[in-house]
Amino acid sequence: MTTAGGVTTFDVSEPLDWTFANPRVYLRYQDGKASRLFEASPTGDNYQVSVPYQSEFADILLDDPIIEPPRLIFCSSESDLYHAIVSEIVPQDDGTCEITARQYRAEFYDYDDATYPGDVA
Numbered sequence: 001m002t003t004a005g006g007v008t009t010f011d012v013s014e015p016l017d018w019t020f021a022n023p024r025v026y027l028r029y030q031d032g033k034a035s036r037l038f039e040a041s042p043t044g045d046n047y048q049v050s051v052p053y054q055s056e057f058a059d060i061l062l063d064d065p066i067i068e069p070p071r072l073i074f075c076s077s078e079s080d081l082y083h084a085i086v087s088e089i090v091p092q093d094d095g096t097c098e099i100t101a102r103q104y105r106a107e108f109y110d111y112d113d114a115t116y117p118g119d120v121a
Contacts, residue, residue: 001062007041008053010072015046020076025051028071030061032095037077049074068095 002009016023027035038051049072061067084101091097 001057001060003053003057006053007050008057009043009048009050012047012049012072012074016040016042016049016074018042018046020074022077023049024075024077025049026073026075028073029056029059030067030070040074 001011010025023040025038025040027038029035035054035056038054041050042048043050060070062069083104085104086099086101088100089097090100
């Protein structure tokens, strides 16, 4: 990982597929938190990707053999986002988490602020 001119370049262990429509990058930081979605730019060969520098990158430790490096997820952002409500997060043995989410639709909550017509007292 190197940073110059407000751009951070990550070296990865597998070749990146630049045929994706609108390539993007997520990072799973070493504390387990996920980054926001970054616009990805090709750099050098198929084993490098550049993203705009973020202050969170300063907290990444790369030279400590005990701490796992961050995980970089390279993906397409061709489709729109999917609204969901997370109902369950289950940690796995390999350090990842299994997430169960239910569909979110605004119509489900149309009557949340409605006045109850009967006497509840």
